[in-house]
Amino acid sequence: MNATATLTLCHLNFPANHECSCSFLCKPNLALNLFSSNTRTNHCLQKRSSLPLGVSSSETAHLVVEDDLNTFLQILPCDLRDRLLNDSKRGQLLEVILDLGRLPEARYQGEFGGKYLRSNEVSIEELEYAQNAVGEFGGDNRAGIEGTLHRISAIRSRKGSIVGLTCRVGRAVSGHVDMVYDLLQFGQSILFVGRPGVGKTTVMREIARVLSDEFHKRVVIVDTSNEIGGDGDIPHAAIGNARRMQVPEPSLQHKVMIEAVENHMPEVIIVDEIGTEAEALACRSIAERGVMLIGTAHGEWLENIIKNPTLSDLIGGVETVTLGDEEARARRCQKSILERKAPPTFYFLIEMRERHYWVTHKTEKSVDMLLRGQNPSVEIRKRDDGFNVVIERWQTYDRHEI
Numbered sequence: 001m002n003a004t005a006t007l008t009l010c011h012l013n014f015p016a017n018h019e020c021s022c023s024f025l026c027k028p029n030l031a032l033n034l035f036s037s038n039t040r041t042n043h044c045l046q047k048r049s050s051l052p053l054g055v056s057s058s059e060t061a062h063l064v065v066e067d068d069l070n071t072f073l074q075i076l077p078c079d080l081r082d083r084l085l086n087d088s089k090r091g092q093l094l095e096v097i098l099d100l101g102r103l104p105e106a107r108y109q110g111e112f113g114g115k116y117l118r119s120n121e122v123s124i125e126e127l128e129y130a131q132n133a134v135g136e137f138g139g140d141n142r143a144g145i146e147g148t149l150h151r152i153s154a155i156r157s158r159k160g161s162i163v164g165l166t167c168r169v170g171r172a173v174s175g176h177v178d179m180v181y182d183l184l185q186f187g188q189s190i191l192f193v194g195r196p197g198v199g200k201t202t203v204m205r206e207i208a209r210v211l212s213d214e215f216h217k218r219v220v221i222v223d224t225s226n227e228i229g230g231d232g233d234i235p236h237a238a239i240g241n242a243r244r245m246q247v248p249e250p251s252l253q254h255k256v257m258i259e260a261v262e263n264h265m266p267e268v269i270i271v272d273e274i275g276t277e278a279e280a281l282a283c284r285s286i287a288e289r290g291v292m293l294i295g296t297a298h299g300e301w302l303e304n305i306i307k308n309p310t311l312s313d314l315i316g317g318v319e320t321v322t323l324g325d326e327e328a329r330a331r332r333c334q335k336s337i338l339e340r341k342a343p344p345t346f347y348f349l350i351e352m353r354e355r356h357y358w359v360t361h362k363t364e365k366s367v368d369m370l371l372r373g374q375n376p377s378v379e380i381r382k383r384d385d386g387f388n389v390v391i392e393r394w395q396t397y398d399r400h401e402i
């Protein structure tokens, strides 16, 4: 059965006592009825009333995107700055690449591709200028620009000097959270996966704001490269009232996660780029204490996490079980089968296939079915031509080989 539900945005920045006209938001105790019923709701978009100086804002029917492109451009050579300032595609600008001895390049979202910004190469002086204009680079070779969400990543020579920079535009996007607003009400942990640049960090930032400001939860962000809360000691307004813990060294992320739970009594922990076994175990320990986790991991599909021995604990872990002859015959399978070891740390897993096309799994069910070689039912969440969120329930998952 295919069913479609349309969510038209809303609920941005409503005061705590706002009386929402739709039954969707106001239902106090939504039953966990995901995958079993349709929801239709109408809200209205309220955009932020005022923006800090120098911050530009663009708006579609349902999204408010704030960047601070002027500050971003300040770290670039003057001629590139002027070129990009007058660029008609500046709203789609994702990254500027500065590699020593090569032509500087701008990369844009999706179909806009990339282009060279001038016909002469990047000089060492230009790299040094950019380096001086940003904050200190951490152990992960990432730096930021104080008070902004931009991320600057360095490539170093064998001697340690910087020979390349990837300068990524950070944006605060209000309204994007609508893709999962209903899921947030369940209070269950959610893991986002998706290829680099698909928008995982950006949506985590907005989830932090919505959970802290609208759901009034105690939210702590473990911000390993200051990418969610931005550079500097005062976090960016885009995370709302969520608190942010910085991490001195990327390898200490798991320790800071545990410290967050032990010292600051969070109801929600948000952590980007879970990538090591220690971090996966920290997630399990946090979830076992009843704290909601919102995280991201690299990998495009659920199958990537199932197959990854470092990360598979996030979805419950996988073990080989040997069945007795009778059991194997009854199940019509081989004697040696794969099974999920434990309850998954993340109740939901969302594959961000594209910025506006997400596949939602109930992790436990999907993992069990995939391990048995079956196709689970999933929810497709996407935006239609009018930018309304459309949820298609009971869709058959297009599984990938595991």
Ligand SMILES: Nc1ncnc2c1ncn2[C@@H]1O[C@H](COP(=O)(O)OP(=O)(O)OP(=O)(O)O)[C@@H](O)[C@H]1O
Pocket (backbone or CB within 6 Å): 065, 093, 094, 095, 168, 169, 170, 171, 173, 176, 194, 195, 196, 197, 198, 199, 200, 201, 202, 203, 355
């Ligand atoms: N909804 C959106 N509207 C406009 N720009 C967006 C949106 N989502 C993401 N972006 C932009 O796309 C770029 C990549 O986003 P983001 O850093 O969130 O991706 P990511 O999946 O976390 O990448 P990585 O895995 O490499 O950290 C950024 O420049 C960001 O500003």
